Amino acid sequence: MRKIIFIDRIKQYIDSSFFEEMSDFDLLTAYSNPDALSIHRKEKTALIITELYGSGSSTREFCAQIRDDVTLRDVSIMLFCRDNEIELNEAAQCRANAVLTLPLNRVEFRRKVHELLNIPARGRYHTQFRARTSGDAPMAIDCRTENISVTGMLIRAEAELRRGDQLQYLLDLAPAASFAVQAEVVRNDRDRYGVRFSRLNPAARRAIEVIVSRSPSAR
Numbered sequence: 001m002r003k004i005i006f007i008d009r010i011k012q013y014i015d016s017s018f019f020e021e022m023s024d025f026d027l028l029t030a031y032s033n034p035d036a037l038s039i040h041r042k043e044k045t046a047l048i049i050t051e052l053y054g055s056g057s058s059t060r061e062f063c064a065q066i067r068d069d070v071t072l073r074d075v076s077i078m079l080f081c082r083d084n085e086i087e088l089n090e091a092a093q094c095r096a097n098a099v100l101t102l103p104l105n106r107v108e109f110r111r112k113v114h115e116l117l118n119i120p121a122r123g124r125y126h127t128q129f130r131a132r133t134s135g136d137a138p139m140a141i142d143c144r145t146e147n148i149s150v151t152g153m154l155i156r157a158e159a160e161l162r163r164g165d166q167l168q169y170l171l172d173l174a175p176a177a178s179f180a181v182q183a184e185v186v187r188n189d190r191d192r193y194g195v196r197f198s199r200l201n202p203a204a205r206r207a208i209e210v211i212v213s214r215s216p217s218a219r
Contacts, residue, residue, distance in 0.1 A: 001026045002117070003045040005036050010051055010080055013104045020154055021110075021122055021147075023187030023194025032056035037065060045075055047116055052081035052091050063095045076116040080104070122149040123215025131157070131169035143169070150208050152183065152196040161185045161193050176207035 003026040006014075011029060019027060028043065030036035034056040036048055048066075052059050059079060066072045076097045081087040083101035091099045098112050114121065125148040132140050141159040148154075161167075165185040170178045179201050187194030 003028055003043050004047045004117075005030050005039055005043075005045050005049065007031070007033075007036060007050045007054055009054070010049055013102070014109070015106060018106075018110065020187070020189065020192065020194065023154070024151065024196060025117075033059060033062040037062060040066070040072060040075060044072075047076045047078065047113070049078045050080070052079060052087055052094070060090070060094045067095050078112065078116065120149045120151055121212050122147050123212035125153075125211055125215065127172050127174075129169050129171055131167040133159075133161070134166040134168065146192070148208055149212060150197075150200070150205050152186070152194060155193050155195060156191050157193055158191070161188055163188060166198070167195060171204070173204060173207040173211065176203070176210075179204035179207075 001024070004022070005028045008029050008031050025046070028039055028045065030039055030050075032055040033050060036050060037057075039045070040048060050059060050062070056062075057065075063077055063079075066075065066077065077095075078098045078100065079091050079094055079096035080100050080102055081091045088099070088101075097116055100109060100112060113119070125145050128142070128144050130140055131143050132138055139159065141157050141161075143155045143157045146154045146156065163185055167181075167183045167185065169181055169183075171181045172178045181200065181204070182198040183195040184198050185193050186196045
């Protein structure tokens, strides 16, 4: 599972729905740039989200340590600063992949994270379906989708599911046909579950791409 490091103070600005969208990633918290560097050395993360003036080493030095180390440099860095000329100029010297300003613009933040991680866009999609779990004691459960992408969905289910549980169901992608889908539960939060498609018909993928492109939440 790919990993993302958040500096704690930046994490506090981000709404909970974003973390629900990132069910395919392991989200790690660091409390300083040195802490983030230590975690990245161990975990080899995909993205580090930090701030210009954090605790510990300067962010310019922090980025240089990563970029100058062949074993660490394969990571995207997102840097937050305040929207003024001094901080923007300093942030531009930090060798980050993206610089965003505070207060956080949620739409721009999501767009940039998706761009840096090459994550398919996700859109709102509400439909009800009945799924069947696999395993020794299969059961039928009622579900409702909240959003969808070509990699998976966020659903509500009237059952207690666990990470790793497998689901099989027919998904109505109107105006296209219904498609047989297999998915794995990768995140659980009470009655809300992130599921990742294990098998998806190419025609179903194209139908989902159309749905997402027409959704107000696709960006």
